[in-house]
Amino acid sequence: MIYLEYNFKIDPAQPASDILIAELGEVGFESFVENDSGLLAYVLKSDWKEDILNDLFILQNPDFEISWTVKEIEQQNWNAEWEKNFHPIKVGGECMVRAPFHEPGQVVYDIVIEPKMSFGTGHHETTHMMLQHILNTDFAGKSVLDMGCGTGVLAILAKMKRAESVDAIDIDEWCFLNSKENVERNNCKDVNVYQGDSGLLTDKKYDIILANINRNILLEDIPIYAKCLNSDGLLFLSGFYLEDFDAISSKCGAYGLEFEKKIEKNNWISTKYVN
Template identity: 70%
Template structure:
């Protein structure tokens, strides 16, 4: 992995919101896997082997006259990633009792101290969807629960679920770098009941969970919801994020098809996190 080359796009954006969120969603849909938000816009990363010079042709917001977006492109080696995120990554606090920080940040006096080295993985808690999912975990009882963290990224949600009392957590991500990074972060946070897997929903056959957490994107969620329903125990809880407020009816309709009923949602800058019960 040390010689992996990434392509970095440095986007300058006016206005910052909601432009940044829309751009991140569209870039994620065409294969960009990591993002760093800054004061002038975002930096977006994709592996060079997956990159094509014309791939931004599919990003509709770039041609929208309501937004002003310019960008520069360069290659970046994976080992240079640390310097990039260290310049931008500040600790975040969720619910006043949980802090997500990097190894070089000083420890605060919080109940749940999570140390994350994200590298090229998604999930530091800075993005609205991760922040809301962390809040959902803090707001619910995980004691004695079996948990699935689908699309686990850095593993931050799986780590907090165990800290909140989960007795077994499976963390699954399709990306090899996320898989390796999550294993590092689980070890860094002394995880004892978290197993990390590389793969997709095909790994869920014959599995059962009390709680499923999935922070991915709308299309993957719509495809995977039937599998989630099969895996939930009676009375199980499903927490979903990675989509916008206007997508809730579509997601809810699919959940209802498989016996999952809407209970409540959070909203942050038009991103949402939604709870369903089986």
């Protein structure tokens, strides 16, 4: 497979980089690597079109200077790029997320992720905050849904925290396959990975639902999550900005979900609700 690598130079970097990542994801870019000067973004050459950047709001914003160059990159070079840029992270002193080529961490929860092109290595603020929520929550004996699972990292940590069963769902085939690989790599039994969307949740019930997606999909699917939660169940959401908090919480409240807690990081937010 041949990818196109967009090298974006961004000044100032934040919050422009985060907004650009969100907008690029909507038009088909599959993965991103932040660096000192901005951002590397990757899209399959077969999915590329000449006007792919034309409707991006952030590129029209006069508050930021954004320029870019484009080059083709072979799949073998992509993997080398991940190894060069993917560094292990620690969350809360208890959890490490690392690649197979890193040394094991001296932590309670040592998670090995081969990221490939799936979102969810723990480096992005939203994944990091969701991992924090999991570390601060009792998962023992719980039934869990990881919606929009990406690499499967949230499902894996939930299982490591002794969840009884975990379903992980992602609409993207690459994420579906990558999650299955990572679940096996971390010896997490009773984690079931499915390809699809919230349409798979008919007649499903869970004690805890984790959904790190984006604002629009969350607003569309919150009614389904509420229906799938057991009494006193917990819903953890992320993938949206602080300014979206009122809209998200209002929708949750309309379906009987009570706001309990939020975490903020670089204008991203992650929230907790109780059924």
